[in-house]
Amino acid sequence: MSTEAPPKDGALAGLARFCYRRRRLVLMAWILGVLAVAFVGFRFAAASDNDFTGGTTDSARAQALIEKHFPEQQGDTLTLAVKADKGIDDPAVRAKIEKVISTLDTFTVTGPVISPYQDATLVTKDRHIARTTIPLTNKEASKSDVKPLVDAVKDASGDGVLMGLGGDKAEKAETPKPGPAEGVGVLAAAVILFIAFGSLVAMGLPIVTALMAILGGIGLLKLVAHVVPSPDFTVLVAALIGLGVGIDYALFIVTRYKDSLHDGDDPETATVKAITTAGHAVLFAGTTVVIALLGLVAMGQRLMTGVAIGASVTVLVTMIAAVTLLPAFLGFTGRKINSLRLPRRRSRRLESAGAPSRERRTPAERWAGVVQRRPLVATVLAGAGLLVLAAPALSMRLSLPDASVQPHDRSSYISHQIVSEGFGPGYGAPMVFATQVDSTNADLRRVVDKVRATEGVAYVTQPRVSKDGQAATFMAFPETGFQDQATTDLVHKLRDSVLPEVSGGDRVFLGGPNAGAIDFAAQTSSRLPWMIGVVIALSLLLLIGLVRSVTIALQAAVMNLLSIGAAYGVLVAIVQWGWLGSALGFPAAMPVTTWVPMMMFPVLFGLSMDYEVFLISRVREEYERTGDTRRAVTSGLARTAKVITAAAAIMIAVFTTSLLGPDVAVKQIGLGMAVAVLVDATVIRMVLVPAVMELCGQANWWMPGRRAPKATSGPHAGVGEEARV
Template sequence: MAPLARWCYRHRFVVASAWVLALVVLGVLSKTVGTAYNDSFSLPGTESTKALDLLQASLPAQAGESDTIVLHVASGKVTDPGVRERATAMLDRVATSDGVASVTSPYSEQGAAQVSRDGRTAYATVDFAQQVPDLPLDDVRQVVDIAQSVRGSGLQVELGGNAVQQLNQQPTSSTEAIGVLAAAVVLFVAFGSLFAMFLPLLTAVVALGVGLMVVGLASHVVTIGTIAPTLAALIGLGVGIDYALFIVTRHRNGLKEGIPVEESVVRALDTSGRAVLFAGATVCIALLGLLVLGVSFLNGMGIGAAVAVLFTVLASVTLLPALLGFLGTRVLSRRERRRLAAEGPHPEGSTGAWRRWADRVQRRPAPLALLAVLVMAVLIVPFASLRLGSSDAGNDPSGTTTRKAYDLLAEGFGPGSNGPLQLVAQVRTDQDRQAVASLAKQLTTEKGVAAAALLPSKPGATTEIISVVPTSAPQAEATSQLISRLRHHVIPAAVEGTSAKVYVGGVTAIFDDFAGVLTGKLPLFVGVIVGLGFLLLLVAFRSLLVPATAAVMNLLGAAASFGVVVAFFQWGWGSDALGLGGSGPVEAFLPVIMLSLLFGLSMDYQVFLVSRMHEEWVHTRDNARAVTMGQATTGRVITAAATIMICVFVSFVFGGQRVIAEFGVGLASAVLIDAFVIRTVLVPAVMHLFGTSNWYLPAWLDRRLPHLSVEPADEPYVPEERERVLA
């Protein structure tokens, strides 16, 4: 790292200009070609996918996205002549709109059941020609505009469905600004210098700008979902500021020790810069590990986040040393510069609050470790009831048309009307058709079914559709149980002895299958993540206990953070207060994304903490001193970095998107637990209890392991031209 750091320092104008040029070129390219984000995902082998494939092959007109236009009157009925005339004219226009395959009006014979019993609510079904991934949002927007044009004069018109919901996605730029502002405050408090505060922010923002534009351009080549850039911004901004903070902190400490600016920058990059490379690489590897799950939707999320992290690392090891060269000693506050001139060099971390805390942990490791474990145990309790799924429109912000449509349908027709199931049957003989017709009739009395109807089909058709409306909401556990019961008990018994094949499909079933697929693959993913972390730390610190305790603590920390998410969203303790809907399942893809991130972030803090301990152990062979000095010298920067990440992650909670808010709460709580409980209390306490066993490694294994220097110790500096620092 030293040659790269020195080159970037000495050619700082070239490096800074290259990053500015990259921003300009990518900006022009992005403006010219735009983005091609796509929310398509496939679940090969699942029943919902088989149902969709069967529809696309035999009934393509019914295989597209199906949304609803909800009509409601506060007084009178929706069938009153004046209301009916206005609504019918509007639905006729929608039927001829671009991208619309058909419209089923509540005023038609086929849609007679689409009027509520009290006559005040009705809905029309809009069948688009394509599914959401391929459906142009401009076509959806046109339908929304036409429908809402007849609002007023006592008629309320709202729209619901997956396609309409895509239009509700709100930009998060304002929440990102809040996160950056909060990070700036923390940096200023930590450094006491405006210039030192500015550097990590500028580095992270430039890297994020380049990274997001690359992600947008990559969406033309790789399938990347619309949520990916927001998630990439959340992750990239947090780790970008943190990585720069570690390097700037090491550089500032070097200056305080009397090292010249250039040499201090080189040493900072050759020590903390290596740790940043190591941590960034592990985050990218973990995120790209999502590819092995074989779910296309997650592939794009992993790629987008990994690209953002990659550019934050590149900026930290190239742009940051160049910027440090521009600022010289001004990364120190005026007070610090005056003290350095008056008192001379002074090492950092040997005194102060963190040294006193480290001494306290050394004196009472067992009680403090027990207290930390008890705190985490309390947080883990909700994790036992974790239920993965997909939140429905009932959790959309209260002012959105999708939320209003959901509430009107639930009130007029029951909550299950917001997510009907489609039973798609492949029939070949009259016996098959008779079995399917009998199944439709049987379902009307099935527990958990509010209504079931066999849809009309052409004579001799080989595909039949049964529409099933559950009594429970799409996100409810009862709906998942109904889907499972239909697939494993009701349908097999009904078609036994025939050649008919019946698949449970529809949007609700697709999301249920998505949760099932990810739940099944989660143990493998956890095993890979934990195993990789163990091996990396084993090689880095040549110890068995250090990586083993890290693996256990990472799992405890992850479980505790999931417990917070469950309490906040699944139990509804905080989501409703923030306008993020009531209680509902945790998004199915949250655990794998969070685990990959937590793996990298915890590795970051673990390396930063234990590398200092290991450095002291190598010099003194005194475990107590090594643990105490390691904690005393790193505690401030770890907690400052964690506080910045928490501010960034929490800011995304206020963006109005429940999915992003789940990531914000989960990651913020995970970082809080990791930095302030695990690294501040539990890790040093346990290492004091283990004593010299921390550093044990069998000789035969030591000979076979490669040597990896993550953050090497600084060589003593002989001050030849210390006056350069004081100038």
């Protein structure tokens, strides 16, 4: 039998016993609850909101003027682009083009289509490339409404005629569903768990628990979006995070349960111990992730607030599932947790007390000894390596994806390429100018002429005054494309010097999709430091409260910043510089998607704190037993290496499967988080933590107002059950 004292009664112990003994009731409540929430959530889901232009920026004010005074301009449009080897006037080509236009005109979601044969401005001078606009009469046109239009254009291509249908709605319509990505992630997690646990039953519990929690969490997320709007990528991000943390949290609890059974406890006692120890750490770790996610609120961007709250809801559900649903599952499995085992040689178990002999030292202990013998060298080399990886982040550019960075077989990309070739790359990056006027006879010629004369502007349209005579608008097209830095520089030049010089007392606002993306990137860059500060401060307070050491909390913050910085740098090198980009599924080199770095930071900071909690709580337990920091670190690594490695491998597997998906922005965040977790589980936990703790010695345990803890003689003295994982 186990010599460890039975866990004390408390809220978590009582909850664990209730869920264990009433397991049928708990399981039925979870199944019915998840099904009900999922049905209501998916049936009455709030519509996604992808408008990042809110606030008081120039693009937001321009959009507000247009919406108020030009209602006829509201609604989405598509762009049909045609390239004909023989020219569009060839009889066979003309018949094909007119047939496509006639077909598009018959759909109920489209308005009148102007043929390029009726407007010479829609055709290039050599008559080989033409374009026309397809208005959508239904602003809420769904993916299923627009997909037939895309298919009709694709089917018409061939025989020397290339056609593409562009526009935001067309781009979304032809974007395939996520497909096998999540399934591959679950399969990879199952393999890792099977190897770690050596049992199909033990493998299945974390996966089933996580999947049920994610289904319920996403259902709630879709309902919460009625109150706090969120963009369409929120569900994918929440699923990635929820799957990773959900499996990891269940993994830690099942590991502790198996250890207790091995020590001779009965299944109920083992369940209570697992929940009061690992479950307590799970609640703390999950709370840290939630608080870190809510740090996005500091960005002051309403849609990112929606992402933060939506992802937080999913994490909360996974936490609740870990301490309620999982104990019920453990009640059903009991001692059969090791059923259907993987045939392998039985490993020798590490003694929990006493110095292990040399022949019984684990690889993690031997590695820790190597690092601790040369702590300064290890710290310098590891720190320098992480700084080198982080260096590319200094050149990070932010933008939102457009058609130019989509897969090259997409109709939207083909349309973009044809129009760029015929009418210039700036056609996909229109700049929309809007201003208030006092009559329908308002004269904007001076402003238009000055914009037209600005270097970098390719073409300017004639101004239009609203029917009510209170606003005017015109458009200009740059010589460079949406993702080009020169286009960003042009927008800033027009705003900062050209428009103030010629507009007099009337403010002319520069907006449009490109300007909106630029404003969003500027807002993100200026507010990101505030968000980072808020997340670090709140996480430090929580960690100090748990480990009762200011030094260790500060070490954790610095190391987390290094790992996240390295992830940012690798992301820039692959996505923006194009290193290995095509091999990893990125169609072209592109700026980093604006919301990715600000979403990565709180998620990764929270996840890194998870590993810190699981490792340091073990280290502190051993230190309070022996008073020897070196031995405590060695033992802590040995006790947690296997479970943290398995947890990190699951996270990496889940995050990298996003590379199989169609969304380039989600690919970016998945790649960045996978790199950060890899760095955290290897360089940080296996090199920097033991090296820095060796250098700090007794200072590791510094806390204002008290002395460093002294060693005690009991096998688990000096630390409560709730601190051990």
